[in-house]
Amino acid sequence: MNVKKYLLPNTQQYKVNLHAHTTVSDGHMTPEETKAYYKKNGYHAVAFTDHEVLVPHNDLTDDTFVALVGYEYSIPLGEKGPMRRYYHLNFLSRTPDVRTHVFFHPKAVWGNARNYLPTVEYKGEYVERVYSTEFVNRLISEAHEEGYLVQYNHPHWSLQYYPDYEGLEGVDFLEIFNTVVNASCRLDRDDHVFDDFLWLGKFPIPTGNDDNHNEAYEGEQRWDSLGAYNMVASEELSYEGLMSALESGATYATEGPRIHAIYAEGNKVTVVCSPVAYLRVQGNGRHGYTVPVHRDVGGIEGVTVEIAPEWKYFRVILEDEHGLRAYSRAYRVEEFLV
Ligand SMILES: [Zn+2]
Ligand SMILES: [Zn+2]
Numbered sequence: 001m002n003v004k005k006y007l008l009p010n011t012q013q014y015k016v017n018l019h020a021h022t023t024v025s026d027g028h029m030t031p032e033e034t035k036a037y038y039k040k041n042g043y044h045a046v047a048f049t050d051h052e053v054l055v056p057h058n059d060l061t062d063d064t065f066v067a068l069v070g071y072e073y074s075i076p077l078g079e080k081g082p083m084r085r086y087y088h089l090n091f092l093s094r095t096p097d098v099r100t101h102v103f104f105h106p107k108a109v110w111g112n113a114r115n116y117l118p119t120v121e122y123k124g125e126y127v128e129r130v131y132s133t134e135f136v137n138r139l140i141s142e143a144h145e146e147g148y149l150v151q152y153n154h155p156h157w158s159l160q161y162y163p164d165y166e167g168l169e170g171v172d173f174l175e176i177f178n179t180v181v182n183a184s185c186r187l188d189r190d191d192h193v194f195d196d197f198l199w200l201g202k203f204p205i206p207t208g209n210d211d212n213h214n215e216a217y218e219g220e221q222r223w224d225s226l227g228a229y230n231m232v233a234s235e236e237l238s239y240e241g242l243m244s245a246l247e248s249g250a251t252y253a254t255e256g257p258r259i260h261a262i263y264a265e266g267n268k269v270t271v272v273c274s275p276v277a278y279l280r281v282q283g284n285g286r287h288g289y290t291v292p293v294h295r296d297v298g299g300i301e302g303v304t305v306e307i308a309p310e311w312k313y314f315r316v317i318l319e320d321e322h323g324l325r326a327y328s329r330a331y332r333v334e335e336f337l338v
Pocket of ligand 1: 072088153154
């Protein structure tokens, strides 16, 4: 008799946006309005990640909502304009009291964020930014030292391709869904980048975020809130609870479909989900199992699949009848097969 091992912890799930801009930088809602809007729409936490300056909003945290602390760091390449390339990284504080900026330079701070320059804390000399994998790897390592987890944001919008990310080390989260990128530029998701990381033997945790700036009006096509989020399985709604669940991969990214459970019994893996039109359990490379799509779309609520050891890992992809998707992280075979 095989013991049931939950790969997605069987506990309360909290709805979290790990990428948001406010009036602190180029967003159009204040931090207070952002909290109110997201709470009204069923969220339990938002990471306030304004451009280039770390401005904590711990005062917005209460019993029902957690204001995660962070900021977005940008490394541009080339002239301003539609063909400029970037690395965009979110630094997400593991605890609410991290303050030190990583590889800081005041000339990288622009717009409203400049008002917060007097509050910036940093160590050592100013650091000039270099668009290279080597620089980004040192940056990620320094961010970890200072107490941050690192999210690699929207590579498609950044006009990045394989050579830009093939050598990256230590990326904790990979942003697969980004609402503003889809709402304003109609660029697609970054799940092929996720597969590239996996094929390289790296296992970042996929995330889905709004990167909201709220410049449009609610209801317009360009409204960039509520498009993608993370469901985080945590025993409790607290700053540390959410961040340690995220760090351990007790989460999945979604545009709508819900994953209720992923568990293994021996080499049999079961996925239980909200009704979807498409469900794929994908192993390494070409291996995988796709639940046949029926005409009665929306009729699939789970599957049990036998995982062959040569799969090495699997991940779950869901799509509902509206084309909205959800992605699990990649689970290594050694996590459940001994
Ligand atoms: Zn960005
Ligand atoms: Zn952003």
